[in-house]
Amino acid sequence: MDILTVLPSDFGYVIFTYLYSWIMLGYLAVKVGGARKKYDVKYPTMYSDKEQVFNCIQRAHQNTLEVYPQWLVFQTIAALVYPLSASVLGAIWVTSRFSYAWGYYTGDPAKRMNGAYGYIGYFGVIILSISVALQLLAKSDLSKGSTSKSENKRVMSGFLDGIRCGDCECNVDWGERRNTIASIAAGVLFFTGWWIIIDAAVKYPDQGQFHHAYHTCGVIATVAFLMINAVSNGQVRGDSYSEGCMGQTGARVWLFIGFMLAFGSLIASMWILFGGFVVPQKPVVYPGIAIFFQNAFIFFGGLVFKFGRTEDLWQ
Numbered sequence: 001m002d003i004l005t006v007l008p009s010d011f012g013y014v015i016f017t018y019l020y021s022w023i024m025l026g027y028l029a030v031k032v033g034g035a036r037k038k039y040d041v042k043y044p045t046m047y048s049d050k051e052q053v054f055n056c057i058q059r060a061h062q063n064t065l066e067v068y069p070q071w072l073v074f075q076t077i078a079a080l081v082y083p084l085s086a087s088v089l090g091a092i093w094v095t096s097r098f099s100y101a102w103g104y105y106t107g108d109p110a111k112r113m114n115g116a117y118g119y120i121g122y123f124g125v126i127i128l129s130i131s132v133a134l135q136l137l138a139k140s141d142l143s144k145g146s147t148s149k150s151e152n153k154r155v156m157s158g159f160l161d162g163i164r165c166g167d168c169e170c171n172v173d174w175g176e177r178r179n180t181i182a183s184i185a186a187g188v189l190f191f192t193g194w195w196i197i198i199d200a201a202v203k204y205p206d207q208g209q210f211h212h213a214y215h216t217c218g219v220i221a222t223v224a225f226l227m228i229n230a231v232s233n234g235q236v237r238g239d240s241y242s243e244g245c246m247g248q249t250g251a252r253v254w255l256f257i258g259f260m261l262a263f264g265s266l267i268a269s270m271w272i273l274f275g276g277f278v279v280p281q282k283p284v285v286y287p288g289i290a291i292f293f294q295n296a297f298i299f300f301g302g303l304v305f306k307f308g309r310t311e312d313l314w315q
Helices: 011-039 052-079 083-105 109-115 118-145 174-203 212-228 233-237 247-278 286-307
Strands: none
Touching (some): 052 109, 052 118, 083 109, 083 118, 212 247, 212 286, 233 247
């Protein structure tokens, strides 16, 4: 069996993500080796009783090694079905380990939170791995209990397709109303995000407490929301009858840019929260929290609207 025919065509991006993580681990290891010579900490001593900075450098490397195997498992599972998304999330996590380490290298352990945005990539691949598991279970159920050929050939249009609701006595056809429910849920998330930031802006109008430039994240997240949902799954897969001016490649590039903007705004909001409010220990932290939750709600609202609906009901 040729491995090139088994793996998705975009799995090459995932391999580059693995190489990126190898470079990151090598960099952290070299920094520890240099710190051992600088602070005269001999092997096999793990930590120093005198040098706090060395302990911070060592801990940055050690913590990464503790999390790396778990990330590697979820990254691989997610990449088998979502190679592009897993690559982006993986690159975010690997990059965050640099920020985490550089904050630790200052000797102030609190500054390691500069890499907190890595949780986006870490939990992102976990969510995608759960999606893969749900799709496999749904496929197993169809193969065992389905009697119609159309059900056996059913194509998954999003990661929420694997979720099944139990029978309800109210006789509501959730399948027919799925698009409506997903649209309402996405609208509520989007509205909640903007309501939170408007509340913070009204409560703290002073530039010293809430700089108006921080609204840029929410604007970019909104643009990303529209970009992600401007192309259908059929256009991305190449199944659409109208391919547009750039065809399938253009749709994929457009979707990729939309996701990059969405992840970028969410990462920036976390950076603002920790770098602009938590680490400086400002007396008022609510504006930073509002910025983060605004972008988080818009981000997840975009995912629900994109993957929560099914295109089968459009026909």
